[in-house]
Amino acid sequence: MRAPRRAKETFNYHHSSLRNIIERTFGVWKARWALLRDMHVNYTYKHQVSIVIASMAIHNFIRKVGRFDEAFNTAQQESYNPRQGRTSNEEVSATSNSDHNVLYMAAIRDIIAQDIMDS
Template identity: 65%
Template sequence: MAKELFNYRHSSLRNIIERTFRVLKRRFAILREAVLNYTMTAQVNIVIAYCAVHNFIFDEHPDNTHFVNPDEAGPDVNGAILPYPDIQPLHADPQAIQEWWTMRDALAEGMFAIYRRHN
């Protein structure tokens, strides 16, 4: 049951993150292009900055067309949002992978313990 709860919450969070990126890609063309030319730190800062700008615009103009449901709206004037590139598998040694699994399992068990206390 702990793993099912973890997977459910992980999936829900991933859906929110993917929806956020669809909205940001609609508004900011740079996010539809290859930002991989920038360092990872720069990529993180670009996304954070655009989130801040996006939220500022929403606060000032909440009826802006970029805030419609991205799943229901058609492609913007620049064309459809590009699909995600294929994700390459993480190349890590078996010990590192086992450490990640152990951490994930501990997180799932802790999450489930809290869930049981409140329900």
């Protein structure tokens, strides 16, 4: 595989890498805390927020002080596919794709891409 050469290629490479890490982290988090997968059915929004914050704090504590984390070691394997780690299409909120938003985000991407190239 060839290395990215231009600013947008470099941005896309780093963006994709970061997105993979984030998706794996959420997959491990949901695998570790099964409650997170279906809590929208049994808990009010206020309680869901508290559960997410509490489980995130415990998860981060385990990551920081734990010498061995089986969930993350499993996720490091290339063939890792978290159980029910993906959200359904109904759970994904729609985003507005107005011309203004598209242009604004393209400008932000270009600024970040140039910063990456400059560093």
